Amino acid sequence: MARVDGIAGTCSFPPRVDDEQSQAGLEPPVGKVYFVHKVIIAPSAPGNQKLIHTMSTHKVLIAGAWRAADSSGSFQALNPATGESLADHYPISNWADCDAALSAAQQAFEGLRQLAPQVMADFLDAYAVRIEARAGEITELANHETALAVEPRLASIELPRTTSQMRQAATACREGHWTHPVIDTAAGIRTQFGPIGPVCVFGPNNFPLAFGSVSGGDFVAAIAAGNPVIAKAHPLHPGTSRLLAEEAQAAAKSVGLPAGTVQLLYDMSHADGERLAQDHRLAAIAFTGSRHGGLKLKAAADAVGKPIFLELGSINPVVILPGALAEKGEALADEFTGSCLMGTGQFCTSPGMLVLQAGERAEAFVNKTVKGFAAAPSGVLFSESGRESLATSVQRLHQAGAQILTGGTAEAGDAPRYTNTVLRVSGADFLASSTALQGEAFGNATLIVMTENQAETSQVLNTLEGNLTGCIYSATDGSDDPAYDELAPIMRQRVGRLLNDKMPTGVAVSPAMNHGGPFPATAQAGFSAVGIPGALLRFAMLQCYDNVRPERLPLGLRDQNPGELWRQVDGRWTQSSL
Amino acid sequence: MARVDGIAGTCSFPPRVDDEQSQAGLEPPVGKVYFVHKVIIAPSAPGNQKLIHTMSTHKVLIAGAWRAADSSGSFQALNPATGESLADHYPISNWADCDAALSAAQQAFEGLRQLAPQVMADFLDAYAVRIEARAGEITELANHETALAVEPRLASIELPRTTSQMRQAATACREGHWTHPVIDTAAGIRTQFGPIGPVCVFGPNNFPLAFGSVSGGDFVAAIAAGNPVIAKAHPLHPGTSRLLAEEAQAAAKSVGLPAGTVQLLYDMSHADGERLAQDHRLAAIAFTGSRHGGLKLKAAADAVGKPIFLELGSINPVVILPGALAEKGEALADEFTGSCLMGTGQFCTSPGMLVLQAGERAEAFVNKTVKGFAAAPSGVLFSESGRESLATSVQRLHQAGAQILTGGTAEAGDAPRYTNTVLRVSGADFLASSTALQGEAFGNATLIVMTENQAETSQVLNTLEGNLTGCIYSATDGSDDPAYDELAPIMRQRVGRLLNDKMPTGVAVSPAMNHGGPFPATAQAGFSAVGIPGALLRFAMLQCYDNVRPERLPLGLRDQNPGELWRQVDGRWTQSSL
Numbered sequence A, B: 001m002a003r004v005d006g007i008a009g010t011c012s013f014p015p016r017v018d019d020e021q022s023q024a025g026l027e028p029p030v031g032k033v034y035f036v037h038k039v040i041i042a043p044s045a046p047g048n049q050k051l052i053h054t055m056s057t058h059k060v061l062i063a064g065a066w067r068a069a070d071s072s073g074s075f076q077a078l079n080p081a082t083g084e085s086l087a088d089h090y091p092i093s094n095w096a097d098c099d100a101a102l103s104a105a106q107q108a109f110e111g112l113r114q115l116a117p118q119v120m121a122d123f124l125d126a127y128a129v130r131i132e133a134r135a136g137e138i139t140e141l142a143n144h145e146t147a148l149a150v151e152p153r154l155a156s157i158e159l160p161r162t163t164s165q166m167r168q169a170a171t172a173c174r175e176g177h178w179t180h181p182v183i184d185t186a187a188g189i190r191t192q193f194g195p196i197g198p199v200c201v202f203g204p205n206n207f208p209l210a211f212g213s214v215s216g217g218d219f220v221a222a223i224a225a226g227n228p229v230i231a232k233a234h235p236l237h238p239g240t241s242r243l244l245a246e247e248a249q250a251a252a253k254s255v256g257l258p259a260g261t262v263q264l265l266y267d268m269s270h271a272d273g274e275r276l277a278q279d280h281r282l283a284a285i286a287f288t289g290s291r292h293g294g295l296k297l298k299a300a301a302d303a304v305g306k307p308i309f310l311e312l313g314s315i316n317p318v319v320i321l322p323g324a325l326a327e328k329g330e331a332l333a334d335e336f337t338g339s340c341l342m343g344t345g346q347f348c349t350s351p352g353m354l355v356l357q358a359g360e361r362a363e364a365f366v367n368k369t370v371k372g373f374a375a376a377p378s379g380v381l382f383s384e385s386g387r388e389s390l391a392t393s394v395q396r397l398h399q400a401g402a403q404i405l406t407g408g409t410a411e412a413g414d415a416p417r418y419t420n421t422v423l424r425v426s427g428a429d430f431l432a433s434s435t436a437l438q439g440e441a442f443g444n445a446t447l448i449v450m451t452e453n454q455a456e457t458s459q460v461l462n463t464l465e466g467n468l469t470g471c472i473y474s475a476t477d478g479s480d481d482p483a484y485d486e487l488a489p490i491m492r493q494r495v496g497r498l499l500n501d502k503m504p505t506g507v508a509v510s511p512a513m514n515h516g517g518p519f520p521a522t523a524q525a526g527f528s529a530v531g532i533p534g535a536l537l538r539f540a541m542l543q544c545y546d547n548v549r550p551e552r553l554p555l556g557l558r559d560q561n562p563g564e565l566w567r568q569v570d571g572r573w574t575q576s577s578l
Helices: A019-023 A095-112 A117-133 A135-146 A150-175 A217-224 A238-255 A270-278 A291-303 A322-345 A360-375 A384-399 A427-432 A454-462 A481-492 A534-539 B019-023 B095-112 B117-133 B135-146 B150-175 B217-224 B238-255 B270-278 B291-303 B322-345 B360-375 B384-399 B427-432 B454-462 B481-492 B534-539
Strands: A034-036 A039-041 A051-053 A060-062 A065-067 A071-075 A090-093 A182-184 A189-195 A199-202 A229-232 A262-265 A284-288 A308-311 A318-320 A353-357 A403-406 A421-426 A445-451 A467-473 A495-500 A540-546 A567-569 A572-574 B034-036 B039-041 B051-053 B060-062 B065-067 B071-075 B090-093 B182-184 B189-195 B199-202 B229-232 B262-265 B284-288 B308-311 B318-320 B353-357 B403-406 B421-426 B445-451 B467-473 B495-500 B540-546 B567-569 B572-574
Touching (some): A060 A095, A090 A095, A095 A229, A095 A262, A095 A270, A117 A135, A117 A150, A117 A217, A117 A238, A135 A238, A189 A534, A199 A217, A217 A229, A217 A534, A238 A262, A270 A291, A284 A291, A284 A534, A291 B291, A318 A322, A322 A360, A322 A467, A353 A360, A360 A403, A360 A445, A384 A403, A427 A445, A427 A454, A445 A454, A454 A481, B060 B095, B090 B095, B095 B229, B095 B262, B117 B217, B117 B238, B135 B238, B150 B217, B199 B270, B217 B284, B238 B262, B270 B291, B284 B291, B291 B308, B318 B322, B322 B360, B322 B445, B353 B454, B360 B403, B360 B445, B384 B421, B384 B445, B427 B445, B427 B454, B445 B454, B454 B481, B467 B481
Parallel strands (some): A182 A567, A199 A229, A199 A284, A318 A353, A318 A467, A421 A445, A495 B540, A540 B495, B199 B284, B284 B308, B353 B445, B421 B445, B467 B495
Antiparallel strands (some): A060 A065, A060 A262, A182 A189, A189 A540, A567 A572, B039 B051, B060 B262, B071 B090, B182 B189, B189 B540, B403 B421
8 A cells, every 4th residue: 555644844635546556556747636527636745747637536544545446336525615526526435444444443442542632632633733734735725615715614613723723722622621630538539530441423514624523522522531533524615635645644643643643434335334333343432513413323322331522413593682772773683694694604503593472673684684594695505415305494584484584495506505594473473383483494594583572482492402602682771671581591491592682693602602502402401512611521420430540540549749820639620639 | 298398307207108198188197207118107197196008109290299100010129138129119110200300300400500509518517518418317218228227337327428528518519619710801701510401310239328328429520510309219229328318407497498400200211211311301311330331321322322321240350469479468468358348249330350469368268358358257249139239249259260169159058158268260360361350240259360571560450341440559669669650650541539558449539539540441531429519510411601791600700709619710720800
């Protein structure tokens, strides 16, 4: 197999050579890759300035090496902006690839347990530097695969967020506070969180970098907690995942991580995905994506008692109380419109439902919102199937009793666009079909629920399933306070993050963030997918040491504090040694 | 319905009046109840000195009142020591009872969210005092229902453990450290754990008080976190559960908790149990018991995304390394024998598997252990079905290749006893049938695995499923250290609590305790069922407040520290105000 790992400070990439070349042991051209539709030019290595036709299929990253997949077929990504297929072919792995990745991950985990956490931290830092060094190429390809704008979205927002998360995870890894050491000196019992073992990360379509399976929040959390990761690329951005994985592998090698700490598969059958989820060599799963796919994977994992952390859909209810509407209804309509249409509504925290109390000002708000939606250009969705899914969801809301105020149609053209859509339903009609009417319409659509009075608003909120977020806007003069006091406790139990006077679309990477919530928003309401160090705990197990001899304890549980580690000793938090 | 709630400082109990009496609104006799086989005497209330024949069925505790069950039948407990049925009849509730309890719990939760945590703490303290005041009666009835000795087990060990846990939970509730407040002042985001909602607790057969559904660790953890509890009594000790629930209800009333904060059902069909688990009014489930029952309930809960915390079987592997055997093999054989036979082996942490490396000293250890098992009287098991299950499990181990060295037979007599049993298997045979040979034999039986060498021991440990505990005994002179260094990491990932030089049967109620472990020992390896405040987190959700106005924040998240609450503010733990 051709050696394609990079070394620190240089860039490398897996070869797009055909199988014959690969089998003959030919070395691939080395250099940067620029994507032009249908062909790839590898211009930067002298003597390799040539076009490579791409009927060959990319290699998978298993056990520290890029190797030809054991595959049953291949797929290409599309450029949503043009509707054209991108040139590269990516393999749909057979079980043999999954099996090999699982064994390599298991072996990597044994190696990782012998290493100081510092090495993982060094990896994350080195990986961040490498992503920045290759930022242009990564964001360009991500743009081709997702139609997200290079500027500002990919290059100035998502990529810096990604490397910042990575560095925060590195710091968490070095500091070790996430292990939450608890020491009972009298009983001789000491406990901390430790790594759980190999984790498979299924990333979503909507953040190719910051939530990407080989670079995003789940990846860095699992890694920082000391676990190997098998990344399953999202099939809408395989190339972006590949570029990232190249840098991850190069960084892993540069710091001496065991081969197989980071692995990448592009796709597999659903059956193999479920078999992977159930395999005893895998310790945990993180999945961000559609409810349908997530619940199928959860069923497979649950059947064998495998921990699975899901982040599924959410409609993120927003309530604007009458006083707030009176104070600044027009501004709020703009704020709401902006939040709904940001990223063409393809955010987990996009507000898919707004509750207003009927009245003149509510009507004015609706009118302004409808005008705003109608006037804004409709963004490109990630895929044609995404457009179909959005259209179906809007139709379901309509059939369940909601009126389409604007939008509700596919836009003409090659790119998958759907007209910005506002639906409306009365509180009574919502209550009559609350299950159907809280179905998520992922994309640039939202539903306004117009209630008769506060009691009906309260009833509407009481029907809600678990959501990631919930917002209540109220007047600054206190006139909405009684309503807030009634509604907030209802909202509180149904959402992970309760906001005041602010739209939910921003998800700060803060230790205090909760990007989580009750089922079906996530599988476990006690954990956040965003925020370090908290997010690491999903990929950890509680490890108790009872009467274990001092020299055998992990460093963080010994009498001597290994640094400035926060530990709970006999009920008090301290950074001191015993 | 007859009013049967007690008031603070007095004892009361639900009537064993028949339905006619109840429907006629007759008040029950008030006084202490003493159990004599087949009849109940209620002597202490003047004028009520009479025998009550017990064809009537006990009432269930729903919505703050003891009321006639909507039942499809009834059952009686047996006294395992005599094989006789105890007099009292307990109802098998229909769905209507479950439904009523769920609605009452939901309503209670709304009330609880308006109360200061102090009230729940007062309840737990008051309940502990009441249990102590009624200790004689409770332990006597528990003894009749379980055959566990009143002294020292029930009265001097389990009951004090129960009230101590309760008071620790009260303290946790008052102090609030378990809520783990995290404040990011710059981002304006604040997060803490809050109560999850109504919890159903299914208690086990083996600790009627300390793990009892209405008094044990799960109960106090769920309550201290602010949740109502629907307790499902274990059908082997319904009367003990009833006496405890009487005191719980009286204490709840005395401090002003909402009706329905504590409820008790004795039994229900499996179908209704699963329907209960899936009901949207229920927020979480705790189950301690058999793997079969636990996994059925888990499947029901998983299907609707309901959090369920299981504590199932565990074989708690013990490894004694050659050096330790050389240093004190005889003493260790006694220690092992004592740990295995304590409580007739009916502990979650009873060592069901011992791994030795073949040799003369290992043979001596086996001989001494076999003699010890054979010489010790075999204790009474909790039930005839428990004896049958133990016999079946031992036969399965035998059929899978293990030799029975002593025991392996039912004892004659009315009480369910099984001869103290030691089985033996070679490492090679274990590896050939490792799934069958790590089946739990709940009771006074254990399996010794004799390996050829350290490599084989390592292979044996590598086949183990998740367990609550794992122990390694090693020499004090360092001669076993290389073996320890190889084996401990393998054990570490498979157990919640790793012990050195100590049997696992003691489970200290310590903040550092982990009574948990990887599946199938429990459902989630990140949580402990014992140890306060950690155990509370199972019944909590992460509640984030983003931009929420200061006066609307929970007290623990406001700038002013409400007391001496430990909070993580901008990355540092502090008890100060902002």
